[in-house]
Amino acid sequence: MVQIKVGSESVVYTGDYNMTPDRHLGAAWIDKCRPDILISESTYATTIRDSKRCRERDFLKKVHESIERGGKVLIPVFALGRAQELCILLETFWERMNLKAPIYFSTGLTEKANHYYKLFITWTNQKIRKTFVQRNMFEFKHIKAFDRSYADNPGPMVVFATPGMLHAGQSLQIFKKWAGNEKNMVIMPGYCVQGTIGHKILNGQRKLEMEGRATLDVKLQVEYMSFSAHADAKGIMQLIRMAEPRNMLLVHGEAAKMEFLKGKIEQEFSIDCYMPANGETAMVTTNPSVPVDMSLNLLKREMALGGPLPDPKKPRTMHGTLIMKENSLKLVSSEQALKELGLNEHQLRFTCRVQLQDPHSDPDTLHRVYTHLKSVLKGYTIQHLPDGTVMVESIVIKVSSSAEDVNAKVLLLSWSYQDEDLGSFLSSLLKKGLPPGLC
Template sequence: MKKIALTIMEQLTPKYIQVSRIEFEGPEIAIYVRNPKALAEHPEVAKEIAKKLKKRIVIRTDPSVRRSEKETIEVIKNLVPPEAGIKEIKFDHVLGEVIIKAEKVGLVYGKGQSIYNKVLAETGWRMNVVRIPPVDPKDLSTLNKIIDYMLSQSSYRLEFLRSSGERIHRGVIFENRYVRITALGGFMEVGRSAILIETSESKILLDVGINPSGIGYNLYPRLDIDQLNLEELDAVVVTHAHLDHIGLVPYLFKYGYRGPVYATKPTRDLMVLLLLDLLDIMQRSGQKPPYTQQEVKKMILHTIPLDYGEVTDIAPDMKLTFYNAGHILGSAIAHIHIGEGLHNIVYTGDFKFGRTRLLDKAHTEFPRVETLIMESTYGDRDQPRRDEAELELISVISKTIARRGKVLIPVMAVGRAQEILLVLVDALRKKLLPPETKIYIDGSIKEVTAIHLTYPELLSAQVRARILRGENPFDHENIVRVEGRQMREDIAKSDEPGVILATAGMLTGGPSVEYLRLLAPDPRNVLVFVSYQAKGTLGRRILDGEREITMVDEEGKPQLVRIQMEVKSIDGFSGHSDRRQLLAFLANMKPKPKNIILNHGEPQSIHALAETIRRRARHLGLPEDIRVYTPTILDTLHIAGVA
């Protein structure tokens, strides 16, 4: 750490930049300076130091030289053009940041961050700009609450960052190095994803999810193993915001974890929304949640957001880099670089190696790879092309509307809901659906969609362009937001046809289950599945042919429901890669791994994919001696070094 400080001083002294102190704040090294105007003359200084040290650098000004809030707001308003649409300005006095909520982020920062640099030089405050899309303010309530809560707890957050920074940057102690991977959840199954990676120096968790259909030991990952001591855990890495990957992260804080959680910004925002929604659903259904809102709040303060391609130290011997996974907004493939070239792991999480309306396909090029941990959800089958699936969906809806029925589409609030909305809005605009077709959306879909509009740079080029032009590609005059149970019942009992998008996607709770109870007896209606239905869920049971189910009515009493509505499953909308795409990912991946570990799939999918990879290794450009592993829960693989 002393060597790092000396290197920084050697870089800054010749440029006459006056350093007041250097702090290790989480993965970043914060350099506090007394003369911010010198930074305007040398805006490249942070990049130069970062390149030399191979560390993340942030320049902050000493609190003594920062101008008042009133003066700073005046400077910002003079420099930023009115077209930027600034909505609100707040100050974080602890971190020296001015948070600006605006409609057009690029105009606030200025070309080549020219305005950012001027504001820093003239006021001593670093700008942190948050995009505010033109939507109903209540749809941004979660995002605003996150910002406000972090501001109110900025002293705690700074203390946390400095304590974790000392741990991250302290340097390597042990020379006897090894790498072990232990399967804690999501192996030979779909759900409760969790992986422990250990070296002689550090321990990290990749995802900590729940099983949507699990009971007892099958509900949560196996966090009860001896080698997982939360006080020794260096980091939690979250790849994306689906409950089978994030559902148990706050639980760690309940039992003493105080380290960082790494995720992309949209994953952080979506994670909070979904976890609070999960607690609400569990409490309303009489279930005892494994944690409370207090643990979710603690998780917020310990979450460190990362951008794609940003190399970040997360332990003395580990660096993390996120890459686009193409699965949902903010989803990431995690590249873990261990030691000085000892080993490199790529963990795909859930990924889509195919372009969709919403997202670009997954990234395939990495600095180095020895071991690949790859999802295998559809490892034994191919899916129809996306355009074919869209045409089938429009056809099913048109036929149902014609017979005065209703179409119930259970969707995950994140990802699938937005994909289907894009398809339906496009169909209405092109008159592929009757012009009077109403589309009802229920659950947290509106709030989640607002978060998508907040991060247009992470969406597909076509969707991004429309958002930046001021359009909302997810909206149409025929879309109706459902508010409350009474409106739900009125829609279900009315004679008017329509389409209902409701959470949750596997019928494990939420409004989709209520609609099913109300709509099931009418054969004019249709239940359309557009996403994977995990084994054991109500959705999977219906898909497998079950037509008599016991449900709870509006008075909380058990009710036998006979499903007489039509049941359809339309493949092709999945955010997961099918067999063809999984193999194409391997063929395009650079460099090639020596080890492949398959997870996130039912046994038949994993075994089928493993056999296909072994048989077609040469065709895929993989090493002839490629090792393909198919571990189960609690299996440990020793993949590098000497134990």
């Protein structure tokens, strides 16, 4: 898997992966990197595989039965990956059962596999790494290099040949030779693209049109055993849970199956999922985050004012000054900002006029306002001053008579920007009027 990160935005591309551990490799794993886009293959978008142990048991049983009746077994594979897993499986089984039928592998591929597995031994599972100290698990005792002439040898044998979809190469040549004998068997261990020989025989086609309009009758047994390197639907969903992406993009799959998986992803994870066709451009909107360093003094003050730290997923309003310096952002208290920047402090105040219907005198109306606020704002400092004003924290309230209506009063509210929330609350409260029965 590959992660590309530019600034605060990132993309993860999975390539082919499998969430089930193999005999030679561990399960795919990713940390909770929360990428903006996770690009995942979706070859088996609607498939959920059965137990791997059951598949291995069925695979060995089918191979053994074919060998016992004198048949030949062709296993089309790709060069690396499933081939080595199945080789280890058969090597162990042959050793345990003391079988004598030869097993062959396409020439050159075993040597290449050994080289790469030695080079990247830390990528294999723990059992392989432990055994590697005594012997190389990929130097097989029962599996030999294959020569084309061996295909015509009498008696049972097992051959691993490439490519894995029977669309060309050595696997197709061997298939043509063995297809007419019902004792023989071909086991397809992976996915086959539509139009390939592998796909046709898996769908039950028994007469194949070959090159030159020749017809090939398929009499051998055809078996499908999923040992693919691709993740199934359950594995794809598991990877999404691990990575927690903000957007999902599916590739390498069939449109109808991808559409089904797309709906499941959007329903379960509530994220956007895209499945562009080959050559199509997908436009994904991201919300890049901007990291801000916060002053420790400001944080302590906010904790003292607002209690313990809130849930990080819930927003919380904080008052401070944002300073941008040398491509970094820092949130500090206004006092610290003035000191760092060498600026003078200016006071900003808001003023609001509220019309109020009250037939009493101005002093009586002000006293009624004071009484009302005392009953509503229990935890605030409220003062009725001799100069004819009411103070709530930094908020000043004055009363004057309306020139148009003798029963109307005009309340003048003034507050500093620090008390903006409280000032807005008071203006809304007083616009509703004073409750009847106030003294």
